[in-house]
Amino acid sequence: MTATAHPISRSGPYRIARLAGRSLAYCATLVPVALLALVTAPLGGAGSAAARWRALRTGLLAMPPTPAPGRRPGPAAVLGHALLSLLLGLVALLPLGVQLLMVLRGVLYGLVDPGPYDTSWGGPTRAGAWLAHFLVGLPMAAAGLAALIGIAAVHQRLTRGLDGERRAPWLIPTALLIASAGALLFVAWTHQI
Numbered sequence: 001m002t003a004t005a006h007p008i009s010r011s012g013p014y015r016i017a018r019l020a021g022r023s024l025a026y027c028a029t030l031v032p033v034a035l036l037a038l039v040t041a042p043l044g045g046a047g048s049a050a051a052r053w054r055a056l057r058t059g060l061l062a063m064p065p066t067p068a069p070g071r072r073p074g075p076a077a078v079l080g081h082a083l084l085s086l087l088l089g090l091v092a093l094l095p096l097g098v099q100l101l102m103v104l105r106g107v108l109y110g111l112v113d114p115g116p117y118d119t120s121w122g123g124p125t126r127a128g129a130w131l132a133h134f135l136v137g138l139p140m141a142a143a144g145l146a147a148l149i150g151i152a153a154v155h156q157r158l159t160r161g162l163d164g165e166r167r168a169p170w171l172i173p174t175a176l177l178i179a180s181a182g183a184l185l186f187v188a189w190t191h192q193i
Contacts, residue, residue, distance in 0.1 A: 020145040
């Protein structure tokens with residue numbers, strides 16, 4: 001009898017859910033790790049800052065480690081990477097907030113909003129309002145997770161550049177475009193509320 005992997009480990013939805021969870025955790029660490037790198041890199045900690053980025057990439061995202069770096073990144077390269085990481089991390093706060101709202105206003109709606117539900121989506125009953133908020137939140141949560149997967153993918157490719165790998169020419173413009181789009185979305189959202 002041969003040993004085989006559990007069938008769920010090969011399924012697409014399981015892999016996607018695992019990738020989404022890893023990307024969520026990875027994106028949640030971008031701002032603190034970037035701020036730490038901005039403080040420590042100019043003080044001689046460029047190597048340890050680069051090592052933290054590598055550890056996040058291989059640990060949280062389970063990406064294969066890059067071969068031994070051909071060169072150690074200097075403080076300027078680490079500072080540039082930290083600034084891009086900070087921008088991507090700030091943008092990641094938007095879809096991270098969407099996930100939090102899905103939990104609070106979708107999954108737990110009936111517990112966090114005591115009612116009355118006469119004017120609520122799905123009202124006038126608590127069950128109807130709860131179901132409506134949950135169903136409306138599902139596509140937004142899926143879009144937020146897709147955004148987190150994309151941000152994590154762009155950032156991990158940027159991190160490989162610290163190990164001396166050649167960056168694709170589209171990578172930095174894409175990171176800046178993501179940051180610009182996130183800023184525009186945030187401004188539009190603040191004007192809406």
